[in-house]
Amino acid sequence: MSANGLPAGTPPIIEARGLHRRFGGRRGLFRTEPTVHAVNDVSIAVRPGETFAIVGESGCGKSTLGRLLLRLIEPNEGRVLYKGRDITDISKGEMRKLRREMQIIFQDPFASLNPRMSVSDIVGEPVRLHGLARGGQVNERVAELLRTVGLRPEFAARYPHEFSGGQRQRIGIARALASEPDLVIGDEPVSALDVSVQAQVINLLEELKDRLGLTLVIVAHDLAVIRHMSDRVAVMYLGEMVELAGVDELYDNPLHPYTQALLKAIPSPTVGERGPRELLQGDVPSPTALPSGCRFHTRCPHARPRCSSEHPSLQAVEGGRRVACHFWREIADAGASAPVLASAVGTRREMRLDLYKRAQAGRVSSLPVAGRQAVSAQG
Numbered sequence: 001m002s003a004n005g006l007p008a009g010t011p012p013i014i015e016a017r018g019l020h021r022r023f024g025g026r027r028g029l030f031r032t033e034p035t036v037h038a039v040n041d042v043s044i045a046v047r048p049g050e051t052f053a054i055v056g057e058s059g060c061g062k063s064t065l066g067r068l069l070l071r072l073i074e075p076n077e078g079r080v081l082y083k084g085r086d087i088t089d090i091s092k093g094e095m096r097k098l099r100r101e102m103q104i105i106f107q108d109p110f111a112s113l114n115p116r117m118s119v120s121d122i123v124g125e126p127v128r129l130h131g132l133a134r135g136g137q138v139n140e141r142v143a144e145l146l147r148t149v150g151l152r153p154e155f156a157a158r159y160p161h162e163f164s165g166g167q168r169q170r171i172g173i174a175r176a177l178a179s180e181p182d183l184v185i186g187d188e189p190v191s192a193l194d195v196s197v198q199a200q201v202i203n204l205l206e207e208l209k210d211r212l213g214l215t216l217v218i219v220a221h222d223l224a225v226i227r228h229m230s231d232r233v234a235v236m237y238l239g240e241m242v243e244l245a246g247v248d249e250l251y252d253n254p255l256h257p258y259t260q261a262l263l264k265a266i267p268s269p270t271v272g273e274r275g276p277r278e279l280l281q282g283d284v285p286s287p288t289a290l291p292s293g294c295r296f297h298t299r300c301p302h303a304r305p306r307c308s309s310e311h312p313s314l315q316a317v318e319g320g321r322r323v324a325c326h327f328w329r330e331i332a333d334a335g336a337s338a339p340v341l342a343s344a345v346g347t348r349r350e351m352r353l354d355l356y357k358r359a360q361a362g363r364v365s366s367l368p369v370a371g372r373q374a375v376s377a378q379g
C-alpha cells in the first residue's frame with residue numbers, strides 16, 4: 001500500500017498538491033482591494049471509486065477547491081493531477097477533451113439549467129459535443145439517461161420551468177452523466193432542495209455511483225448529508241484543511257475542535273434524544289484578515305497562547321487520518337470529542353429517518369426560500 005491508501009502504483013483519480021487560490025488584491029489609484037485567501041495550501045488525494053466529501057461553513061473555500069480540481073478556475077500556486085497526470089498547465093484544447101471524464105453538478109437546479117433549452121437539448125448537448133452518439137441515437141441516449149435518473153423519457157420535450165427542484169436536479173445529474181464521466185464533483189448538490197427531496201437525490205447519486213463506477217467528490221456544509229454517503233471527509237476552515245478522516249472515524253471520534261463543534265451543531269431529529277444542539281460561537285473571521293497562528297483559535301474552546309502564535313501543521317495520525325491542531329491528543333485524552341455523536345448521527349437508515357423527521361418538523365432553515373417554495377413533494 002502507498003501513503004494515500006491505494007495499492008502501490010495506482011494513482012489517485014484526482015489529486016491537489018499545495019493548492020492556493022486568492023481573489024482580489026487589485027491595486028487601484030487610491031487603494032488596494034483586499035485579498036481573499038480562499039484556499040491555502042490544500043493537498044488531497046481522491047481514490048478511484050470513493051465518495052470524498054469536502055465540508056465546512058459557508059465561505060471556507062469548499063467550492064473554490066472543487067472548481068480548482070476541475071480547473072474551472074486556476075490556482076495561484078500548487079498542482080492538480082488527474083489519474084497521475086499533471087493537468088495544471090495543459091492547454092484549453094486538451095482540457096476540453098478531459099472534461100468528458102470530469103463533470104460537475106451544481107447547487108442550484110434553478111439557475112444551472114438554461115431555461116430556453118428543452119431537456120432533450122440540455123441532456124443531449126454533451127452527448128453530441130463529445131461525439132458519443134449521432135442523429136437519432138442522441139434521442140435514444142437522452143431517453144436512457146432520463147430513465148437512469150428516474151425521469152420519464154417523455155419529459156425530454158419539456159423545459160426546466162415545468163419541473164420541481166428535485167426533478168431539475170435529476171436533469172442536472174443526467175446532463176453530468178451524459179458524457180460518461182469517471183469523476184463527478186457535486187457542489188452542494190442537494191442543499192437547495194427540500195429536505196424530503198434531499199434523501200431521494202442522495203440515494204440516486206449513491207446508486208449511480210455504484211452502478212456506473214463513478215468517483216464522487218461532494219462539497220457540502222451539511223454534515224448529516226455527508227455522513228450518509230461518503231467514505232472519507234476533509235473538513236475545511238478558512239481556506240485550510242483542518243481534518244481528514246474516514247467517515248466513521250470522523251463522526252465517532254472527531255479530533256479537531258472545529259469538527260467537534262460542527263458535529264455538535266447538527267440538529268437532533270427528536271428533542272431530548274441527545275444533548276442540546278450547541279451552535280458554534282462567533283462568526284468566521286474575514287478571509288481578507290486571517291487570524292495569526294491557528295485560524296480557528298478565535299472560536300476554539302480549547303485555545304491556548306501557542307494557538308494564536310504558531311500555525312499548526314497537518315499532522316498524520318494513525319489510520320491515514322490528518323489533523324491540524326497543536327493539542328488534539330490532549331483534547332482527545334480529556335474526552336472532549338463527545339462520543340455521543342456516533343449515535344446522534346447514526347446509521348444510514350436512521351439518517352433517512354432524520355432527514356424525514358427534519359422535513360416533517362419544518363427544520364429546513366438552511367434552505368434558500370426560493371428553493372423551498374418551488375419544490376414539489378414529487379422530487
Ligand SMILES: Nc1ncnc2c1ncn2[C@@H]1O[C@H](COP(=O)(O)OP(=O)(O)OP(=O)(O)O)[C@@H](O)[C@H]1O
Pocket residue numbers: 023024036037038056057058059060061062063064065221287
Ligand atoms: N470569484 C470570486 N471573487 C472574489 N471572491 C471570491 C470568489 N469566489 C469565492 N470568493 C471568496 O472566497 C471565499 C471562499 O469561497 P467559496 O465559495 O469557495 O466558499 P464555500 O465554502 O464554498 O462557501 P459557500 O458554501 O458559501 O459557497 C469566500 O470568502 C468568497 O467570498
